[in-house]
Amino acid sequence: MARVILGVTGGIAAYKACELCRLLAKAGHEVTPVLTADAERFVTAHTFEALARRESPRELYPHLLEADLLVVAPLSANTLAKLAQGIADNVLTQTALAFRGRVLVAPAMNVRMWEHPATQANAALLTERGVELIGPEEGELAEGETGLGRMTEPEEIFTRCRVLLGDGGPLRGRHVLVSAGGTREPIDAVRFVGNRSSGRMGVAVAEEARRRGASVTLLAANLGVRVPPGIDVVQTPTAGDMAREALARRNETDVVVMTAAVADYRPAEAEEGKRPKSEDDWTVRLEPTQDILRELGESRSNGQILVGFAADTGDAGLVRARAKLERKRADLIVFNDIARAGIGFDAADNEVVLISRDGERAVPRSRKEAIAAVVLDAVEDLL
Numbered sequence: 001m002a003r004v005i006l007g008v009t010g011g012i013a014a015y016k017a018c019e020l021c022r023l024l025a026k027a028g029h030e031v032t033p034v035l036t037a038d039a040e041r042f043v044t045a046h047t048f049e050a051l052a053r054r055e056s057p058r059e060l061y062p063h064l065l066e067a068d069l070l071v072v073a074p075l076s077a078n079t080l081a082k083l084a085q086g087i088a089d090n091v092l093t094q095t096a097l098a099f100r101g102r103v104l105v106a107p108a109m110n111v112r113m114w115e116h117p118a119t120q121a122n123a124a125l126l127t128e129r130g131v132e133l134i135g136p137e138e139g140e141l142a143e144g145e146t147g148l149g150r151m152t153e154p155e156e157i158f159t160r161c162r163v164l165l166g167d168g169g170p171l172r173g174r175h176v177l178v179s180a181g182g183t184r185e186p187i188d189a190v191r192f193v194g195n196r197s198s199g200r201m202g203v204a205v206a207e208e209a210r211r212r213g214a215s216v217t218l219l220a221a222n223l224g225v226r227v228p229p230g231i232d233v234v235q236t237p238t239a240g241d242m243a244r245e246a247l248a249r250r251n252e253t254d255v256v257v258m259t260a261a262v263a264d265y266r267p268a269e270a271e272e273g274k275r276p277k278s279e280d281d282w283t284v285r286l287e288p289t290q291d292i293l294r295e296l297g298e299s300r301s302n303g304q305i306l307v308g309f310a311a312d313t314g315d316a317g318l319v320r321a322r323a324k325l326e327r328k329r330a331d332l333i334v335f336n337d338i339a340r341a342g343i344g345f346d347a348a349d350n351e352v353v354l355i356s357r358d359g360e361r362a363v364p365r366s367r368k369e370a371i372a373a374v375v376l377d378a379v380e381d382l383l
């Protein structure tokens, strides 16, 4: 059961939000309806309270903090603009501004309002910030016109809510730990030894695991990409931080996916403050870091699945990746050839070979989101 805030704004489609409320409540979710004054011109709060089978809480704020999803359906052009600009002039817009979880909105308006550059810019801004838009759909509109502007049907919005809540997903009840990004090992107060990993692959894996219903913790090392809501993020900028946080969670984790580029070496002594420039050479001695995946492999509890990534080059790299499966006692190694242009480090695409004890599978060049899905399919098979 999840906590859902259902925002309803003014418009004829508001009556359809009653059905969405009923579907969410029937699925066992705790629904808190929040209607704008305009919405109440079309429907009443009592209708929603009856359908949600509960009264609106007097104190909305505590509910808000714990809600898993905010869905606004229908979303008027006016409220869409307010959400984009961060205007908080009623309970719904205040809720939206304070809320830190997933947000799904179903715009519904006149086609000319939808197509106006102002609305399009506002919608693009929301998408950029991670808000999910569903619709509007093509069809007959309230004023007798036809075009894009109809609210998506409640059943379809409900289905999207279920996906966002990880409801009934195959990884429901599982704890998944994902590491992402590249660690930075300080040389002095401002300099570090690092790498080019953006964390995109790891964030895609974390998001896909969440979509499949897992509770996900992301160990984040200097990410260059945004993490969608609904994922527990722990900042682990150095290899030492990542090792500490990963090992502390090993017993409560069902699946570990190490996509992070963890430094193999760190400066043995980081200087305090910034080292001033001089004419002399500067020798930095590097010492090995702890191999997190290997440590997890050696001490793993029953049934835990361990996945490693191996960024290497050419056929020799593939051979080394195969050896990593045994050396790190992992269940799956995902090899990607970083010598190829346009894939791997800091790119949107990847092309990988999945290596397990059951064999190998080459996955052709695809978006990292699609690669994440293939990796988690393999994890589900192993579970």
Ligand code: CTP
Pocket (backbone or CB within 6 Å): 239, 258, 259, 260, 261, 262, 263, 264, 289, 290, 291, 292, 293, 294, 307, 308, 309, 310, 311, 312, 320, 324
């Ligand atoms: N890894 C780790 N801890 C480290 C180094 C790497 O857990 N200190 C993990 C990575 O997150 C990755 C896997 O081990 O999932 C393979 O990393 P890679 O750098 O390819 O392997 P290494 O063991 O460092 O071997 P080499 O650099 O010699 O290829």
